[in-house]
Amino acid sequence: MKNAGELLAAVLVLVGAVICGISAFGLVRLPDVYLRSHAATKSATLGVVGVLAGAFILDWISSGTASFKLLLVIGFVFITSPVAGHLNGRAAYRSGVPLWENSVRDELKPVLAQAEPEQTAAAERDQR
Amino acid sequence: MKDIVLNISMGVLALSILACLYRLLKGPTPSDRIAALDTIGILLLSMIAILGILLGTKDFIGIALVIGILTFIGTAALARYIERGAVIEPGDDEERR
Numbered sequence: 368m369k370n371a372g373e374l375l376a377a378v379l380v381l382v383g384a385v386i387c388g389i390s391a392f393g394l395v396r397l398p399d400v401y402l403r404s405h406a407a408t409k410s411a412t413l414g415v416v417g418v419l420a421g422a423f424i425l426d427w428i429s430s431g432t433a434s435f436k437l438l439l440v441i442g443f444v445f446i447t448s449p450v451a452g453h454l455n456g457r458a459a460y461r462s463g464v465p466l467w468e469n470s471v472r473d474e475l476k477p478v479l480a481q482a483e484p485e486q487t488a489a490a491e492r493d494q495r
Numbered sequence: 496m497k498d499i500v501l502n503i504s505m506g507v508l509a510l511s512i513l514a515c516l517y518r519l520l521k522g523p524t525p526s527d528r529i530a531a532l533d534t535i536g537i538l539l540l541s542m543i544a545i546l547g548i549l550l551g552t553k554d555f556i557g558i559a560l561v562i563g564i565l566t567f568i569g570t571a572a573l574a575r576y577i578e579r580g581a582v583i584e585p586g587d588d589e590e591r592r
Binding site: 380383388390400404414429436440444447448450452457462 | 496497500501503504505507508510511512514515517518524526527529530531533534537538540541544545547548551553556557559560563564566567570571573574575577578
């Protein structure tokens with residue numbers, strides 16, 4: 368039983384690390400801030416949560432008590448990493464970083480132009 | 496067997512951090528660099544968790560938690576700086592918009 372648990376945890380850690388590697392590969396190879404942010408945020412979150420879940424199981428097996436702090440780290444990463452990616456993407460869009468030339472859809476542009484012309488003006492006034 | 500798998504995972508995570516470092520140095524826009532920094536922080540967090548398992552101690556988990564919190568706050572502050580040109584603005588106390 369102990370061996371089965373260790374095997375499961377080792378597989379979780381390895382799979383999580385490989386997913387992190389794929390995500391870093393996407394961060395290098397993809398052409399655009401927004402696509403790179405997708406790779407960096409979503410798959411890195413999955414990989415890191417896998418690694419931390421494996422570490423949690425290994426820690427539980429070796430020490431006999433579950434570590435609440437590690438659960439807290441898992442929950443924290445799971446919540447804040449997509450939020451950070453969203454903040455970064457919104458800042459990039461509002462600061463005028465162009466989309467990839469082959470992107471076919473930009474659903475935010477008409478919404479922004481329709482919803483907040485006066486807010487954009489206010490933002491420009493604030494900038495001055 | 497467990498230690499071998501954990502060491503291989505540490506190597507894979509280190510290579511991932513190197514790839515993020517390439518994007519951090521080269522990235523055309525500041526947003527690329529912020530995304531790379533965020534990813535580096537999260538990968539560092541998982542490496543520290545694995546290191547704690549390898550060394551057989553629970554003391555590193557608190558360090559991992561602090562690194563996660565600092566990474567999130569740093570990314571939020573940097574994104575705000577990119578978007579508005581300042582992290583804390585003079586008019587922040589009043590009701591804005």
